Amino acid sequence: MKKYGLNLPEKVFGMDSDLLVLFVNPLLLILGFFLLYNVFLKPQLAVIGKNFAEIKKTETLVKSTQAKRDYLLSISQEELQKNVDLVKNAVLGQKDSYYLVGLIRNIADKYGFRVESFSVNPGKIDGEDDTKVTEAVQLPVTLTLVGVKDKYLDLIKSMESSLPILTFKQFDMKGIGSIVELKLVVTAYYIPDQKEEKISNLSLNDLKLVGNELEMLRTISEFSKADGGDRLNKQSTDTQYRQGEYLRTNPFTL
Amino acid sequence: MNNEGINLLPNQAKFRALRSALQKKINLFMWLFGLGMTLTALVVIGFLVFSKTSLNGLIKKQNALNMELKTMSDVFTTSWGVKYRAKIVGNLLADRFEYGESIERVNDLFSKKITVNSLEIRGINDFLIDGEARSDEGMNEIEELIEEVKNKQNDNLDNVNLISLNKSGSTWKFKMEVRLK
Numbered sequence: 001m002k003k004y005g006l007n008l009p010e011k012v013f014g015m016d017s018d019l020l021v022l023f024v025n026p027l028l029l030i031l032g033f034f035l036l037y038n039v040f041l042k043p044q045l046a047v048i049g050k051n052f053a054e055i056k057k058t059e060t061l062v063k064s065t066q067a068k069r070d071y072l073l074s075i076s077q078e079e080l081q082k083n084v085d086l087v088k089n090a091v092l093g094q095k096d097s098y099y100l101v102g103l104i105r106n107i108a109d110k111y112g113f114r115v116e117s118f119s120v121n122p123g124k125i126d127g128e129d130d131t132k133v134t135e136a137v138q139l140p141v142t143l144t145l146v147g148v149k150d151k152y153l154d155l156i157k158s159m160e161s162s163l164p165i166l167t168f169k170q171f172d173m174k175g176i177g178s179i180v181e182l183k184l185v186v187t188a189y190y191i192p193d194q195k196e197e198k199i200s201n202l203s204l205n206d207l208k209l210v211g212n213e214l215e216m217l218r219t220i221s222e223f224s225k226a227d228g229g230d231r232l233n234k235q236s237t238d239t240q241y242r243q244g245e246y247l248r249t250n251p252f253t254l
Numbered sequence: 255m256n257n258e259g260i261n262l263l264p265n266q267a268k269f270r271a272l273r274s275a276l277q278k279k280i281n282l283f284m285w286l287f288g289l290g291m292t293l294t295a296l297v298v299i300g301f302l303v304f305s306k307t308s309l310n311g312l313i314k315k316q317n318a319l320n321m322e323l324k325t326m327s328d329v330f331t332t333s334w335g336v337k338y339r340a341k342i343v344g345n346l347l348a349d350r351f352e353y354g355e356s357i358e359r360v361n362d363l364f365s366k367k368i369t370v371n372s373l374e375i376r377g378i379n380d381f382l383i384d385g386e387a388r389s390d391e392g393m394n395e396i397e398e399l400i401e402e403v404k405n406k407q408n409d410n411l412d413n414v415n416l417i418s419l420n421k422s423g424s425t426w427k428f429k430m431e432v433r434l435k
Contacts, residue, residue, distance in 0.1 A: 016269070022276055026284055033291050044298050051305030058312040065319040072326050072333065080332060087339035090346075135342045153361065157354035165346055168353045171375040174384075189346055194338045199323055199330055207333040209340055216344040 067204045083209070086217055089163040089225050092139060092190045100141050100164075100188045103226045107162060111155040113147030116181070136189040140169060145182040152180045162226040164188045351378050359410055359434055363399065367392035379412075379434040386427045393426040400430075410435060 012020055092100065097120035105115045119142045147155065152173060159166050170185035209217070323330060353375060360381050361370065372384040387393045400416060402408040413433040420427045 019273060019276065022273070022280055026280055026287070029284055029287055029291075033287070036291065036295065041295065041298050044302050048298070048301045048305050051302075051309050055305065055309050055312060058309065058316055062312055062316050062319065065316060065323065068330075069319060069322055069326070072323075072329050075329060075333065077329075080329065080336065083336045083340070084332060087336055087343055090339070090343045136346060153354065153357055156357060160352055160354045165343065165350070167346070167350045168375075171353055171357075171373075173357075173373040175369075175371045191339055191342055194335065197334070199327060200320065202330075202334060207330070207337055209337060212348070213337070213340040213344050216340060216347055219347065220343070 064203060065200075068202075068207065071204055071208055082221075083217055086163075086220055090165050090220055091136065092164050092188050095137060095139060095190045097139055097141055100139055100186075101143070103162075103164070103188075104141070104143060104145075104159065104166070104186060107159055107226050108145050108147065108155060111147060111151040111158065113145045113151070113155055113182070116144040116146045118143045136191050138187045139190060140185055140187040142170075143182075143184050143186060145184065147180060147182075149175050149178050149180045152182060155182075158224075159186070161223045163220060163223045164226070165220070165223075356381075356434055360432065363410060363432070365392075365395060367395060376431075381432050381434070382417075382429070383432060384427075384429050386425050388425050390424070390426075393428075396426075396428060396430075 010017060101115065101118050101120070108115060120140075145155070156168075156171075160168075165188065167187045167189075168184060169187050170183070172183040174181045174183075356375075356379060357373065360373065360383065364370065364385070367389060368385055368387050370383055370385045372382075374382040376382055387396060396416075399408070399411075400414050403411045403414040411432055412435045413431075415431040417429040417431060418427075419429075
């Protein structure tokens with residue numbers, strides 16, 4: 001028998017070759033399908049899978065970017081500026097211990113207290129580096145203030161509700177008649193600028209103020225801004241030095 | 255037909271009929287299989303086109319949003335700065351012990367019959383008080399306070415420890431450690 005250009009015997013493996021040739025076409029079709037699957041469909045299925053994964057990722061990114069855009073559009077410029085001022089005033093503008101002494105002196109003046117002595121501690125105080133807030137640099141100063149006994153509590157409360165934020169690390173009050181001497185270690189803080197970050201790398205959580213932060217802003221908005229002189233407006237570091245002379249302002253003088 | 259020959263015609267007819275039925279079934283299978291193959295290929299191509307189009311659309315949308323965000327970079331950077339600082343300042347405030355309030359609570363412990371001469375804060379809520387009572391009534395007040403704390407009846411103090419007590423004339427001088435609740 002001649003089929004597909006081949007001379008076939010009547011029987012192959014005991015089966016009629018006329019019947020066997022019927023299966024050649026379907027087998028070729030199945031083989032064709034496997035070829036089609038491996039050469040075309042399988043790689044395309046991988047591409048589709050990759051595309052869908054990419055779609056999911058991009059959808060999340062689009063949602064997050066939209067949320068960021070919507071939030072930024074919803075912010076009131078006035079409110080933002082108010083918050084900028086509050087957080088800026090909450091800490092020292094630069095690492096300037098003399099400014100801090102001047103600032104405390106100004107508050108003390110209001111309550112009739114005077115700075116008897118002070119020492120700046122550029123380093124840590126032993127046993128007092130107890131803050132958990134590592135992003136903020138502490139600037140402690142040790143002071144002795146003298147004034148009227150009746151006013152010392154008002155002075156302490158005023159210092160605690162001033163901007164920049166002041167924290168007492170040590171407190172010792174000694175009264176002699178109607179006069180008190182306060183020995184204090186007071187710390188203010190300086191926050192170095194944050195590292196530059198790409199806009200796309202930041203999420204909405206990096207922009208949006210949450211409960212306790214809003215609460216903090218409300219709290220410090222009631223604080224009064226204290227001033228330590230105009231040293232911050234000068235291009236100075238802790239101490240200016242020019243022509244063999246340190247230009248250190250005296251915090252005791254007005 | 256002679257007697258020696260065998261009549262094969264019925265068998266051949268049966269075989270042809272069987273072959274023809276099988277051929278039909280195989281043809282049907284091939285049609286269905288071919289159709290399935292084509293449909294599968296079409297579905298795959300459809301998904302491919304759909305996924306590519308969707309992805310391109312999303313990428314375009316994302317690029318447009320990024321461009322829009324770039325125009326708002328000032329607000330973005332400012333908001334980020336506010337958030338960064340607000341978080342730190344919030345932690346600083348949360349970490350801070352309010353001495354003014356505590357000192358006020360300590361001062362409120364005593365009436366005008368008692369004068370606090372010195373106050374040292376030894377730790378959070380721990381105070382060392384050096385004071386004097388100018389009369390026996392004032393000293394009674396101190397004793398009552400200590401009694402109250404010992405009997406856990408005082409709302410403000412957790413603990414009190416009288417370190418020293420001196421009498422000079424009618425003035426009682428005392429030194430005590432107190433721990434606020």
